[in-house]
Amino acid sequence: MKIVDVEELHNLEYDGPLYLVLDKTKQNESDPRACGCASLALLNSILFLKEKMNIQDGQTIYGEMRRIQKLTKEEKNAVLPENMLSFIEKHSVFNSCRLLVMNPNGMLADVFFKIFLRRLTEGSVALVMMEIPAKKNDRARNVLNHVSFVHSKDGEVYFDGLRVTLDFLLRAFYFSTPTTLMIFALNNRGQDEK
Amino acid sequence: MSFTQKEIIKQILEWQSKKEDEVRELKKMTNYFLENDRTKKAREVAFSDELSELRNQFSSFFSTHSKGEQ
Numbered sequence: 401m402k403i404v405d406v407e408e409l410h411n412l413e414y415d416g417p418l419y420l421v422l423d424k425t426k427q428n429e430s431d432p433r434a435c436g437c438a439s440l441a442l443l444n445s446i447l448f449l450k451e452k453m454n455i456q457d458g459q460t461i462y463g464e465m466r467r468i469q470k471l472t473k474e475e476k477n478a479v480l481p482e483n484m485l486s487f488i489e490k491h492s493v494f495n496s497c498r499l500l501v502m503n504p505n506g507m508l509a510d511v512f513f514k515i516f517l518r519r520l521t522e523g524s525v526a527l528v529m530m531e532i533p534a535k536k537n538d539r540a541r542n543v544l545n546h547v548s549f550v551h552s553k554d555g556e557v558y559f560d561g562l563r564v565t566l567d568f569l570l571r572a573f574y575f576s577t578p579t580t581l582m583i584f585a586l587n588n589r590g591q592d593e594k
Numbered sequence: 595m596s597f598t599q600k601e602i603i604k605q606i607l608e609w610q611s612k613k614e615d616e617v618r619e620l621k622k623m624t625n626y627f628l629e630n631d632r633t634k635k636a637r638e639v640a641f642s643d644e645l646s647e648l649r650n651q652f653s654s655f656f657s658t659h660s661k662g663e664q
Binding site: 562 | 616619620623624625626627628629630632633635636637639640642644645648649651652653654655656657
C-alpha cells in the first residue's frame with residue numbers, strides 16, 4: 401500500500417472539489433479502491449461540507465490532506481477506525497454537523513431508506529465503513545476494510561465520486577453485516593426527521 | 595473562454611472516455627458484491643409506494659431497476 405499524494409488526485413466528474421479513490425496504478429490489482437480510502441473519504445467529506453456550509457477558512461486542499469494524514473497516523477495507509485473517529489471528533493467541519501450513525505442490516509429497510517435518501521437530498525454526506533470483497537464473488541467475511549464517501553448532487557448519488565445506482569449501493573450496504581454509515585447532517589435546517 | 599474546434603472535439607472525446615470509464619468501473623464494482631436475501635428484500639422496499647415521493651427526487655439512481663422486477 402502506498403500513500404496517495406494530493407498531486408495524484410484526479411477529479412473525473414466535477415470541476416471540484418471531489419476526488420476519486422481509484423488509484424490508476426492499482427487498476428490491475430484485486431482491490432484498487434483500498435488505497436488511502438479513509439484519507440480520501442475524509443478529504444472529500446470535508447471539501448463537500450465546506451462548500452455546502454460556505455466555510456472559507458483559507459486551508460488548502462493540500463493542507464487538509466496533510467492534516468488528515470498526520471492526525472490519522474496514516475503512515476501505511478492503514479487508518480484504524482478509532483483514529484478516523486478521533487480525527488472527526490477534532491475537526492471543526494465535522495463538529496458543525498449533526499451525526500447520525502446507522503447500520504442498514506440492523507434496521508427496517510423502509511426506515512433506513514427514508515432517513516438515508518432524505519438526508520442525501522438535504523445535502524448530508526455519509527462516511528460508510530464497509531467490507532469490499534478482495535476478489536469477485538468472494539463471500540462476506542464481516543471484516544470492515546474500506547471507508548467510502550457517499551453524497552448526492554443534482555439528483556444523482558455518488559460513491560467515492562463514482563456515480564452509482566440503487567443496485568450497487570444495496571449490494572454494497574447489505575453485503576456485510578457490520579456495515580456502518582456515519583451521516584453528517586447540515587445544521588442549517590434545524591429540524592429532525594419527520 | 596474561447597475554444598478552437600480542435601479543442602472542443604478533444605474535450606468531447608475526453609468526456610466520452612471518462613463516462614465509459616465510469617460505467618465500466620461501476621459494473622465491475624457491482625459484480626464484486628454478491629447479492630443476498632437482504633439485498634433483494636431491501637430493493638423491494640425501495641420501490642414500494644411509500645417511498646415514491648423520495649424516489650422522485652433522484653434522477654437516474656433508481657432507473658436501472660430491471661423492468662422484469664417491477
